Amino acid sequence: MPPPIITSAAREAVPSFLYGTAWKENETERLVHLAIEAGFRGIDTANQRKHYHEAGVGKAVERAITEGLVKRDELFLQTKFTSIDGQDDRLPYDAAADLTTMVRQSFDSSLEHLQVDRIDSFVLHGPSRRRGLWPEDFEVWTAMEALHAAGRTGFLGVSNVALDQLQQLWARATVKPSFVQNRCFASLGWDRDIRSFCTDNGIIYQGFSLLTANVRELRHRDFRSLVARVGKTHAQVIFRFARQVGMLPLTGTTDSSHMREDLEVRSFELTDEDVHLVENIAFGE
Numbered sequence: 480m481p482p483p484i485i486t487s488a489a490r491e492a493v494p495s496f497l498y499g500t501a502w503k504e505n506e507t508e509r510l511v512h513l514a515i516e517a518g519f520r521g522i523d524t525a526n527q528r529k530h531y532h533e534a535g536v537g538k539a540v541e542r543a544i545t546e547g548l549v550k551r552d553e554l555f556l557q558t559k560f561t562s563i564d565g566q567d568d569r570l571p572y573d574a575a576a577d578l579t580t581m582v583r584q585s586f587d588s589s590l591e592h593l594q595v596d597r598i599d600s601f602v603l604h605g606p607s608r609r610r611g612l613w614p615e616d617f618e619v620w621t622a623m624e625a626l627h628a629a630g631r632t633g634f635l636g637v638s639n640v641a642l643d644q645l646q647q648l649w650a651r652a653t654v655k656p657s658f659v660q661n662r663c664f665a666s667l668g669w670d671r672d673i674r675s676f677c678t679d680n681g682i683i684y685q686g687f688s689l690l691t692a693n694v695r696e697l698r699h700r701d702f703r704s705l706v707a708r709v710g711k712t713h714a715q716v717i718f719r720f721a722r723q724v725g726m727l728p729l730t731g732t733t734d735s736s737h738m739r740e741d742l743e744v745r746s747f748e749l750t751d752e753d754v755h756l757v758e759n760i761a762f763g764e
Contacts, residue, residue, distance in 0.1 A: 494521035499731035507535030517738035525559035528569035557600035582622035605639035660685035
Protein backbone atom coordinates (compact mmCIF):
# COMPACT_ATOMS: atom_id res chain seq x y z
CA MET A 480 0.00 0.00 0.00
CA PRO A 481 1.73 3.24 -1.07
CA PRO A 482 1.87 6.21 1.32
CA PRO A 483 -0.60 9.04 0.57
CA ILE A 484 1.96 11.46 -0.81
CA ILE A 485 0.45 14.92 -0.93
CA THR A 486 0.89 15.74 -4.59
CA SER A 487 0.48 19.25 -5.95
CA ALA A 488 -3.00 18.28 -7.13
CA ALA A 489 -3.92 16.95 -3.68
CA ARG A 490 -2.58 20.09 -2.05
CA GLU A 491 -5.04 22.09 -4.11
CA ALA A 492 -7.84 20.31 -2.22
CA VAL A 493 -6.39 21.28 1.16
CA PRO A 494 -7.59 24.72 2.28
CA SER A 495 -5.17 27.42 3.39
CA PHE A 496 -6.98 27.87 6.72
CA LEU A 497 -8.87 25.59 9.11
CA TYR A 498 -11.68 26.55 11.43
CA GLY A 499 -11.23 24.81 14.79
CA THR A 500 -14.32 23.72 16.70
CA ALA A 501 -13.03 22.78 20.16
CA TRP A 502 -14.74 24.09 23.31
CA LYS A 503 -17.77 25.57 21.56
CA GLU A 504 -20.39 23.23 23.03
CA ASN A 505 -23.97 24.25 22.14
CA GLU A 506 -22.67 27.16 20.05
CA THR A 507 -20.87 24.80 17.68
CA GLU A 508 -23.57 24.65 15.01
CA ARG A 509 -24.07 28.41 14.89
CA LEU A 510 -20.35 29.21 14.82
CA VAL A 511 -19.42 26.62 12.20
CA HIS A 512 -22.23 27.89 9.99
CA LEU A 513 -20.90 31.44 10.46
CA ALA A 514 -17.42 30.25 9.55
CA ILE A 515 -18.67 28.65 6.34
CA GLU A 516 -20.60 31.84 5.53
CA ALA A 517 -17.41 33.84 6.09
CA GLY A 518 -15.54 31.65 3.60
CA PHE A 519 -13.88 28.87 5.59
CA ARG A 520 -13.80 25.60 3.70
CA GLY A 521 -11.73 23.57 6.15
CA ILE A 522 -13.33 22.42 9.40
CA ASP A 523 -11.42 20.63 12.17
CA THR A 524 -13.22 18.60 14.84
CA ALA A 525 -12.87 15.39 16.87
CA ASN A 526 -15.07 12.57 18.11
CA GLN A 527 -14.33 13.59 21.70
CA ARG A 528 -17.43 14.92 23.41
CA LYS A 529 -15.29 16.12 26.31
CA HIS A 530 -13.99 19.05 24.21
CA TYR A 531 -15.90 18.90 20.90
CA HIS A 532 -19.51 18.75 19.73
CA GLU A 533 -18.96 16.87 16.48
CA ALA A 534 -22.69 16.44 15.83
CA GLY A 535 -23.06 20.22 15.98
CA VAL A 536 -20.47 20.49 13.22
CA GLY A 537 -22.50 18.04 11.18
CA LYS A 538 -25.68 20.05 11.62
CA ALA A 539 -23.92 23.20 10.42
CA VAL A 540 -22.46 21.40 7.40
CA GLU A 541 -25.80 19.88 6.46
CA ARG A 542 -27.50 23.26 6.82
CA ALA A 543 -24.88 25.05 4.72
CA ILE A 544 -25.18 22.45 1.96
CA THR A 545 -28.98 22.56 2.03
CA GLU A 546 -28.93 26.36 1.82
CA GLY A 547 -26.60 26.25 -1.18
CA LEU A 548 -23.76 28.02 0.61
CA VAL A 549 -21.35 25.25 -0.26
CA LYS A 550 -21.13 21.84 -1.87
CA ARG A 551 -19.78 18.84 0.02
CA ASP A 552 -16.82 18.58 -2.36
CA GLU A 553 -15.86 22.16 -1.50
CA LEU A 554 -15.45 21.30 2.18
CA PHE A 555 -12.42 19.72 3.83
CA LEU A 556 -13.64 17.87 6.93
CA GLN A 557 -11.07 16.66 9.44
CA THR A 558 -11.84 14.69 12.58
CA LYS A 559 -9.88 12.63 15.10
CA PHE A 560 -9.77 9.36 16.95
CA THR A 561 -9.33 10.02 20.67
CA SER A 562 -8.22 7.23 23.00
CA ILE A 563 -10.24 6.37 26.07
CA ASP A 564 -7.87 8.27 28.37
CA GLY A 565 -8.80 11.48 26.55
CA GLN A 566 -12.56 10.93 26.75
CA ASP A 567 -15.20 11.48 29.39
CA ASP A 568 -18.08 9.05 29.93
CA ARG A 569 -19.67 9.95 26.55
CA LEU A 570 -17.65 7.44 24.56
CA PRO A 571 -18.03 7.04 20.77
CA TYR A 572 -17.13 3.36 21.02
CA ASP A 573 -17.47 0.30 23.24
CA ALA A 574 -15.11 0.71 26.20
CA ALA A 575 -14.57 -3.06 26.33
CA ALA A 576 -13.66 -3.36 22.64
CA ASP A 577 -10.16 -3.87 21.25
CA LEU A 578 -8.41 -0.82 19.83
CA THR A 579 -9.02 -1.74 16.20
CA THR A 580 -12.75 -1.95 16.87
CA MET A 581 -12.66 1.33 18.81
CA VAL A 582 -11.11 3.09 15.82
CA ARG A 583 -13.69 1.70 13.43
CA GLN A 584 -16.59 2.51 15.77
CA SER A 585 -15.31 6.04 16.34
CA PHE A 586 -14.93 6.59 12.60
CA ASP A 587 -18.44 5.30 11.87
CA SER A 588 -19.80 7.52 14.63
CA SER A 589 -18.03 10.52 13.07
CA LEU A 590 -19.65 9.81 9.71
CA GLU A 591 -23.03 9.75 11.44
CA HIS A 592 -22.33 12.95 13.38
CA LEU A 593 -21.06 14.81 10.31
CA GLN A 594 -23.78 13.40 8.04
CA VAL A 595 -21.27 12.49 5.33
CA ASP A 596 -20.02 9.29 3.72
CA ARG A 597 -16.30 10.06 3.88
CA ILE A 598 -13.77 11.96 5.97
CA ASP A 599 -11.16 14.04 4.20
CA SER A 600 -8.57 13.76 6.98
CA PHE A 601 -8.58 11.33 9.91
CA VAL A 602 -6.16 12.22 12.71
CA LEU A 603 -4.82 10.34 15.72
CA HIS A 604 -5.59 12.82 18.49
CA GLY A 605 -2.38 11.96 20.27
CA PRO A 606 -0.05 9.07 21.18
CA SER A 607 -0.91 7.05 24.29
CA ARG A 608 2.03 8.44 26.28
CA ARG A 609 4.09 11.61 26.33
CA ARG A 610 7.30 10.04 25.09
CA GLY A 611 7.80 7.29 22.58
CA LEU A 612 5.29 5.16 20.72
CA TRP A 613 3.94 1.93 22.15
CA PRO A 614 2.27 -1.16 20.67
CA GLU A 615 -1.19 0.31 21.24
CA ASP A 616 -0.25 3.37 19.17
CA PHE A 617 0.75 1.21 16.22
CA GLU A 618 -2.40 -0.89 16.59
CA VAL A 619 -4.49 2.29 16.35
CA TRP A 620 -2.49 3.54 13.37
CA THR A 621 -2.85 0.21 11.56
CA ALA A 622 -6.63 0.43 12.04
CA MET A 623 -6.53 3.95 10.61
CA GLU A 624 -4.51 2.68 7.66
CA ALA A 625 -7.24 0.14 6.95
CA LEU A 626 -9.80 2.94 6.71
CA HIS A 627 -7.54 4.77 4.29
CA ALA A 628 -7.03 1.61 2.22
CA ALA A 629 -10.81 1.23 2.00
CA GLY A 630 -11.10 4.74 0.57
CA ARG A 631 -13.08 6.00 3.55
CA THR A 632 -10.62 8.80 4.34
CA GLY A 633 -8.33 10.72 2.04
CA PHE A 634 -5.49 11.47 4.44
CA LEU A 635 -4.17 10.38 7.83
CA GLY A 636 -2.58 12.61 10.41
CA VAL A 637 -1.35 12.80 13.99
CA SER A 638 -1.79 15.50 16.61
CA ASN A 639 -0.08 16.50 19.86
CA VAL A 640 3.06 14.66 18.86
CA ALA A 641 6.71 15.03 19.93
CA LEU A 642 9.56 14.80 17.43
CA ASP A 643 10.74 11.36 18.55
CA GLN A 644 7.19 10.03 18.25
CA LEU A 645 6.77 11.46 14.78
CA GLN A 646 10.08 9.97 13.68
CA GLN A 647 9.07 6.53 14.98
CA LEU A 648 5.68 6.72 13.30
CA TRP A 649 7.21 7.81 10.02
CA ALA A 650 9.74 4.96 10.12
CA ARG A 651 7.19 2.21 10.79
CA ALA A 652 3.94 3.36 9.20
CA THR A 653 2.85 1.88 5.88
CA VAL A 654 0.65 4.93 5.25
CA LYS A 655 2.72 7.90 6.32
CA PRO A 656 1.01 10.84 8.07
CA SER A 657 0.10 13.63 5.69
CA PHE A 658 -0.61 16.07 8.52
CA VAL A 659 0.83 16.94 11.92
CA GLN A 660 -1.31 19.15 14.14
CA ASN A 661 0.38 20.67 17.19
CA ARG A 662 -0.07 23.50 19.65
CA CYS A 663 2.49 26.02 18.47
CA PHE A 664 4.61 28.03 20.92
CA ALA A 665 6.83 30.95 19.93
CA SER A 666 9.04 30.07 22.90
CA LEU A 667 9.82 26.77 21.15
CA GLY A 668 10.57 28.44 17.85
CA TRP A 669 7.01 27.82 16.66
CA ASP A 670 7.69 24.05 16.87
CA ARG A 671 10.70 24.53 14.61
CA ASP A 672 12.17 21.01 14.83
CA ILE A 673 8.89 19.28 14.01
CA ARG A 674 8.14 21.76 11.25
CA SER A 675 11.55 21.03 9.78
CA PHE A 676 10.85 17.29 9.82
CA CYS A 677 7.51 17.95 8.16
CA THR A 678 9.10 20.08 5.45
CA ASP A 679 11.76 17.46 4.76
CA ASN A 680 9.15 14.71 4.43
CA GLY A 681 6.30 16.46 2.62
CA ILE A 682 4.01 16.62 5.66
CA ILE A 683 1.70 19.60 6.11
CA TYR A 684 2.09 21.12 9.57
CA GLN A 685 -1.13 22.40 11.15
CA GLY A 686 -0.55 24.94 13.91
CA PHE A 687 -3.15 25.64 16.59
CA SER A 688 -3.28 28.01 19.58
CA LEU A 689 -1.12 30.38 17.56
CA LEU A 690 -2.63 33.33 19.44
CA THR A 691 -3.65 31.94 22.83
CA ALA A 692 -0.35 30.11 23.42
CA ASN A 693 1.70 33.23 22.68
CA VAL A 694 0.04 36.10 24.54
CA ARG A 695 3.32 37.36 26.00
CA GLU A 696 5.07 37.43 22.64
CA LEU A 697 2.16 39.24 21.00
CA ARG A 698 2.62 42.03 23.54
CA HIS A 699 6.28 42.43 22.63
CA ARG A 700 7.16 45.95 21.59
CA ASP A 701 8.74 44.89 18.30
CA PHE A 702 5.71 42.82 17.38
CA ARG A 703 3.33 45.69 18.16
CA SER A 704 5.47 47.96 15.99
CA LEU A 705 5.27 45.47 13.13
CA VAL A 706 1.48 45.29 13.45
CA ALA A 707 1.21 49.08 13.35
CA ARG A 708 3.57 49.35 10.37
CA VAL A 709 1.72 46.85 8.17
CA GLY A 710 -1.71 48.12 9.23
CA LYS A 711 -3.10 44.69 10.10
CA THR A 712 -4.41 43.07 13.26
CA HIS A 713 -2.25 41.01 15.61
CA ALA A 714 -4.08 37.88 14.46
CA GLN A 715 -3.65 38.68 10.78
CA VAL A 716 0.10 39.14 11.18
CA ILE A 717 0.48 35.83 13.05
CA PHE A 718 -1.64 33.91 10.57
CA ARG A 719 0.19 35.46 7.62
CA PHE A 720 3.50 34.56 9.23
CA ALA A 721 2.25 31.01 9.69
CA ARG A 722 1.33 30.70 6.03
CA GLN A 723 4.70 32.08 4.87
CA VAL A 724 6.70 29.60 6.95
CA GLY A 725 4.62 26.73 5.57
CA MET A 726 2.03 26.19 8.28
CA LEU A 727 -1.64 25.49 7.80
CA PRO A 728 -3.10 27.61 10.64
CA LEU A 729 -6.21 26.97 12.70
CA THR A 730 -8.41 29.64 14.22
CA GLY A 731 -11.26 29.09 16.62
CA THR A 732 -12.55 32.64 16.77
CA THR A 733 -16.18 33.12 17.74
CA ASP A 734 -16.41 36.60 16.21
CA SER A 735 -17.77 36.74 12.65
CA SER A 736 -15.79 39.90 11.83
CA HIS A 737 -12.60 38.21 13.01
CA MET A 738 -13.43 35.21 10.81
CA ARG A 739 -13.49 37.46 7.77
CA GLU A 740 -10.35 39.30 8.88
CA ASP A 741 -8.49 36.05 9.39
CA LEU A 742 -9.25 34.93 5.85
CA GLU A 743 -7.93 38.24 4.51
CA VAL A 744 -4.37 37.09 5.31
CA ARG A 745 -4.32 35.67 1.81
CA SER A 746 -4.28 39.22 0.43
CA PHE A 747 -0.95 40.51 1.79
CA GLU A 748 2.60 39.36 2.50
CA LEU A 749 5.24 40.02 5.12
CA THR A 750 8.81 40.79 4.16
CA ASP A 751 11.59 38.31 4.92
CA GLU A 752 12.69 40.62 7.72
CA ASP A 753 9.19 40.63 9.19
CA VAL A 754 9.03 36.84 9.09
CA HIS A 755 12.42 36.63 10.82
CA LEU A 756 11.24 39.00 13.52
CA VAL A 757 8.14 36.93 14.30
CA GLU A 758 10.04 33.63 14.04
CA ASN A 759 12.45 34.79 16.73
CA ILE A 760 10.22 37.09 18.77
CA ALA A 761 10.63 34.96 21.89
CA PHE A 762 14.42 35.09 21.71
CA GLY A 763 15.02 38.79 21.13
CA GLU A 764 16.85 38.20 17.84
